Amino acid sequence: MHPSFATRLNLDLLEQNYERWQKDPDSLDSGWSAFFEGFELGNFDGKNGATVAVAPAEARRDLRESPLQTRIDALVYAYRILGHTIARVNPLAEKRPENPLLTLREFGFSDKDLDYRVSSKFFLDGRQMTLREMIALLDQIYASSIGAEFQHIQNTRIRDWVRHRLESRIFAPSPSPEIQVALLRSLLEAETFEVFLHTSYVGQKRFSLQGAEGLMAILDTLLHKCASDGIEEICMGMAHRGRLNVLANFLRKSLNVIFTEFTENYVPALVAGDGDVKYHLGYRTVRKLAAGEVEIRLSANPSHLEAVDPVVEGTARARQRIRGDTEHRRKVLPLLIHGDAAFAGQGIVAETLNMSQLAGYSTGGTFHIVVNNQIGFTTLPEDG
Ligand SMILES: Cc1ncc(C[n+]2csc(CCOP(=O)(O)OP(=O)(O)O)c2C)c(N)n1
Numbered sequence: 001m002h003p004s005f006a007t008r009l010n011l012d013l014l015e016q017n018y019e020r021w022q023k024d025p026d027s028l029d030s031g032w033s034a035f036f037e038g039f040e041l042g043n044f045d046g047k048n049g050a051t052v053a054v055a056p057a058e059a060r061r062d063l064r065e066s067p068l069q070t071r072i073d074a075l076v077y078a079y080r081i082l083g084h085t086i087a088r089v090n091p092l093a094e095k096r097p098e099n100p101l102l103t104l105r106e107f108g109f110s111d112k113d114l115d116y117r118v119s120s121k122f123f124l125d126g127r128q129m130t131l132r133e134m135i136a137l138l139d140q141i142y143a144s145s146i147g148a149e150f151q152h153i154q155n156t157r158i159r160d161w162v163r164h165r166l167e168s169r170i171f172a173p174s175p176s177p178e179i180q181v182a183l184l185r186s187l188l189e190a191e192t193f194e195v196f197l198h199t200s201y202v203g204q205k206r207f208s209l210q211g212a213e214g215l216m217a218i219l220d221t222l223l224h225k226c227a228s229d230g231i232e233e234i235c236m237g238m239a240h241r242g243r244l245n246v247l248a249n250f251l252r253k254s255l256n257v258i259f260t261e262f263t264e265n266y267v268p269a270l271v272a273g274d275g276d277v278k279y280h281l282g283y284r285t286v287r288k289l290a291a292g293e294v295e296i297r298l299s300a301n302p303s304h305l306e307a308v309d310p311v312v313e314g315t316a317r318a319r320q321r322i323r324g325d326t327e328h329r330r331k332v333l334p335l336l337i338h339g340d341a342a343f344a345g346q347g348i349v350a351e352t353l354n355m356s357q358l359a360g361y362s363t364g365g366t367f368h369i370v371v372n373n374q375i376g377f378t379t380l381p382e383d384g
Pocket residue numbers: 241303304305338339340341342343371373375376377
């Protein structure tokens with residue numbers, strides 16, 4: 001229906017329909033809906049936007065004075081770029097981080113506008129919703145317990161892929177009860193292991209995983225994905241934090257052996273060590289899963305943090321050659337687990353990343369996990 005149906009001659013009908021539309025926009029056909037949206041849009045500027053009483057930078061003022069649709073699109077875009085800066089990724093923080101560039105006022109809105117019906121052709125295929133709902137969805141996607149910084153990716157296909165993954169995630173069904181139980185089990189195993197060491201080897205130096213047991217759930221998920229995606233081998237490296245837990249619960253190294261190595265009177269043949277030798281040993285295993293077998297190699301680790309990174313990449317590349325996987329490099333996955341301070345501070349991390357794009361060194365992609373306990377000896381969180 002063309003909006004010319006709406007003239008002063010049918011003012012009563014117009015008012016009735018406007019009331020109906022405000023209560024339930026779906027109760028009218030799309031012609032009326034479009035008309036009322038336009039009507040509200042035209043009315044919008046006088047209510048807010050241009051009258052915001054703060055002196056903003058020129059560019060921001062331009063935005064606030066822009067038409068409704070421009071501001072809605074800008075809001076979506078801003079969440080994609082900046083959502084991660086207000087994401088609740090720090091479980092120790094007392095309050096959620098704030099970013100003045102992501103406030104209603106920044107886009108020329110106020111609380112009064114939250115019930116406006118809006119849509120953006122850039123967000124969820126132009127789905128209609130209230131401004132309140134749109135912000136809640138953007139918040140859930142871009143600023144919940146997962147933050148994603150990805151808009152800098154210049155390859156539009158890759159960027160769109162990431163965006164699609166993030167935006168479709170919230171409509172995906174939650175994991176099956178079996179998976180939820182399996183993940184809970186891996187958290188409990190990790191926790192029980194640390195508690196046992198803590199109570200059985202009192203006073204022993206221990207690089208506990210407590211507080212970061214989520215690592216084990218990530219590794220478990222990754223392992224199952226490897227098996228179902230045809231990855232035959234994982235070459236991994238990590239420092240001391242959580243290493244015994246990974247050896248016990250991920251590589252399934254015998255607990256007997258781990259605990260023997262943990263006792264004070266255990267003298268390893270190879271090193272005149274500092275008591276940390278158990279945290280340096282490598283291991284190899286084959287995990288048998290319903291979807292197939294995956295071999296896992298954990299490289300031995302020196303005291304020098306992150307020095308193992310290029311070693312793991314070299315090992316992975318060699319294993320790819322041995323497995324005849326030099327074209328696509330999809331059978332052997334390098335996996336590096338870092339500490340937050342070491343990852344930020346050690347130049348060898350950047351060196352390893354740089355080498356990754358050279359034909360002679362590429363391994364087809366590495367899975368990096370940073371175990372962020374927010375401390376690194378004397379490095380405080382704000383410095384890290
Ligand atoms: C190259 C190098 N520099 C310094 C050290 C000394 N050192 C051992 S652990 C550590 C802190 C590491 O912090 P982080 O990476 O956050 O790991 P966390 O122990 O907190 O899990 C430092 C500086 C080292 N082992 N290697």
